Amino acid sequence: MAYILVSSCLLGNPVRYDASHKRSHHDTLQRWVAAGKVIAVCPELAGGLPVPRPAAEIAQAAGGKAVWLRTAHVIDNHGEDVTPAFISGAEAALRLAQKFHIRIAILKEGSPSCGSSHIYDGSFRGNKIAGQGVTTTLLREAGMQVFSEDKIDEAAALLLQLEQP
Ligand code: SF4
Numbered sequence: 001m002a003y004i005l006v007s008s009c010l011l012g013n014p015v016r017y018d019a020s021h022k023r024s025h026h027d028t029l030q031r032w033v034a035a036g037k038v039i040a041v042c043p044e045l046a047g048g049l050p051v052p053r054p055a056a057e058i059a060q061a062a063g064g065k066a067v068w069l070r071t072a073h074v075i076d077n078h079g080e081d082v083t084p085a086f087i088s089g090a091e092a093a094l095r096l097a098q099k100f101h102i103r104i105a106i107l108k109e110g111s112p113s114c115g116s117s118h119i120y121d122g123s124f125r126g127n128k129i130a131g132q133g134v135t136t137t138l139l140r141e142a143g144m145q146v147f148s149e150d151k152i153d154e155a156a157a158l159l160l161q162l163e164q165p
Contacts, residue, residue, distance in 0.1 A: 044089050056082050067086065
């Protein structure tokens with residue numbers, strides 16, 4: 001069976017910085033959950049951060065790639081550098097994906113860990129920029145296909161292809 005890695009908050013788990021969730025009611029995701037195909041991950045918890053926790057953004061409008069190149073940091077809204085937790089959480093997510101031979105992930109859009117098309121610019125003013133989070137960057141560099149919760153149909157089409165004998 002092909003497994004899919006999914007952001008824990010999209011499954012209704014209250015793991016976001018403010019202890020909320022972002023449950024997705026997408027039919028296909030529900031079907032995957034019922035079929036036991038979903039492996040949940042919250043990289044920020046896996047990296048040792050608590051719930052609740054201060055909101056964090058990648059500073060200076062940089063993206064996940066710059067964090068891995070050590071030219072950008074993830075900073076929370078108290079001014080703490082939480083880069084090490086984001087890196088270790090991303091590495092844990094990758095290990096989990098590799099353990100289950102996962103090729104496809106559905107990760108929460110906009111997050112400094114999980115964002116796949118956009119993130120926030122580090123100003124904590126709600127400014128969106130094109131870019132991807134720290135975990136998404138690592139998973140993509142490892143060859144995984146990462147989709148947001150808005151692109152579950154595309155992910156399902158790819159999964160069908162991968163499952164062809
Ligand atoms: Fe959701 Fe990812 Fe943020 Fe965890 S790190 S709360 S899974 S968006």
